[in-house]
Amino acid sequence: MADGAAPVLDVRGLKTVFRTRGGEVHAVNSVSFHLNPGELLGVVGESGSGKSVTMMSLIGLLPSPPAEVREGEVLLSGRDILKISADELRDLRGAKVGFVFQDPMTSLNPVFTVGNQIMEPLIRHMGMSKSQAERRAAELLALVGIPDAAKRLKAYPHQFSGGMRQRVMIAIALACDPDVLIADEPTTALDVTIQAQIIELVKELRRKLGMAIVWITHDLGVIAGIADRVMVMYAGQVVEQAPVAELFANPRHPYTRALLKTIPSLTGERESRLQVIEGQPPIMSGAPTACPFRARCAHAFDRCGTENPQRRALDRRPVGYGHDVACHWDAPAMVGGAHA
């Protein structure tokens, strides 16, 4: 999207540590990324890769202790929101940054009506009166495709199906017209046909409202369909970042390559045997001194064991703006794409 414009969200060197009885766990390690206006950034990684923790820590949603955001800057429209007070942060959350969580049942309050929950941010952040908020809430419900919206405001979450609950969550997140929408695995708990509905809805809302979105998922298929740019995370670090077509056509990090190969395709040639990534992701106790992927990597060499690779640009654009990778190995370009 608008690549020249100033990013709405700019995260620099974010470091989050969990202090546990077993020692420190470095969940997020120097993560930097930016989000342009109107852009959809996909964040991909396995569980424990730090993708959710990154997003939660930048908006102060992690309980502290045990979590501690140790370093970094988070610039939201130019303002560092890690340095502001808890009260100011509360004004931002929901107003400037909307959140959609994975499980719509546990993130909606079962004892309040759906309408109540959509009206809450409107009254809190926008200073609307109750009747104004109610009118706006009905509009929002209609916007996310719930028929008979005005009546449905009086329903409770349990009266809605999973897909409809996720629509309600999206309506709440969009209530105050945020600059940034963070969607944390918004379709993971849903069935494929419902997932397809939600993805279509988000695409349509983007066209209408033009907000910037961070979409966290472990499903590369979902990312391929909606993202503009993709960031791959592993063990709390960004290992590769590229525009979506570039990433799928020419993945350069061994982890990204392996990840793309482990998912069987629905249409292409059927593999007689699935490619696997042997072993398991590491637990990041202590700051990394070596490449976290080296134990599972087919291309690991001496340097991988002694030095944690920094992100380096693969094209002429600066890191974060083009295609970059955090790997010592100089991957040859793929011919004919990942699925060839």
Place this chain on the structure above:
Amino acid sequence: MLDARRNALIQVRDLKMYFPIHSGLLRRHTGDVKAVDGVSFDIMEGETLGLVGESGCGKSTVGRAMLRLYEPTAGNVIINGVDVATLGAGALRKARPQMQMVFQDPQASLNPRMTLADIIGEPLNEHTDWDNAKRLARIHELMDAVGLNRRFANRFPHEFSGGQRQRIGIARALALKPKFIVCDEPIAALDVSIQAQVVNLLEDLQDQFGLTYLFISHDLSMVRHIADRVAVMYLGRIAELSPRDDLYARPLHPYAEALLSAVPEPDPTLARRKSRIILKGDVPSPANPPKGCNFCTRCPRVFDRCLTDKPALQEVEPGRFVACHLYSNTQTAGPTRGTEAKEHNQQGVSQ
């Protein structure tokens, strides 16, 4: 009935599993959740039948009812010549070793207070009178087979990762040398990079021990990889049952078509070009399914007859079974229906 080929290891006939609804002050029986409503299929020896569908369509219930983890309401489940759906308690217990299950959540299906050796050895305690040495040898053999280090035998489940726990569950299922294993979403709780490991293991074990699988999953691309034939379920009934390649190349039932088109394709150029069929609305409640075809409330190609008649599963092309009125005119329908009726009479299944 469903397949002309012989040596079907498993024959499921008109399996029904209703869960009663009790309501009111007197907790009277006021209705049923028809989780599985007349499902029939065969599984050949050594074959993997994929069973796909969305949550709540009854796919797990089919697996559980087949193994008598639920008491089926009606129908026959013939496994290796024995109708396990009607066996008495004693005979059922004797039949259990040949049919086993791998559960979805390896965390919840392993007892946290038992060591790995106890967990894998428990079926042996129940069904054999082996001495300790023989038992331990078998446990070690199983651990080797699923790729767990023998040194771990005295550890507890919490010390293992999700993928390893699923291996423990698989070892337990293999302990009694079963012929048939129901894999109920065995990879759904695992990370992508671990899923492939477990699926490869299941395939290796199938080759090694000649196992027959019912592979229940909502992951259509993984089912395409592992299954030989695939049954698509919707609201307690089979919508389509076809050989894998035929189904994925050209789904016949409108629901199968919509389901396949909804799967996101991990390829940006393809994903953007692909035209999706977006189904409207949600799955109706199985307590109150539509009068006609179960899919008629969401079907993009619905017509009058769909609202009144339930379509039967019938062979519309060789080896391909579809329950849809769109295909009712193709006249393989007559004979299939005839044999179906005859078989029901023979087996005395009440309609």
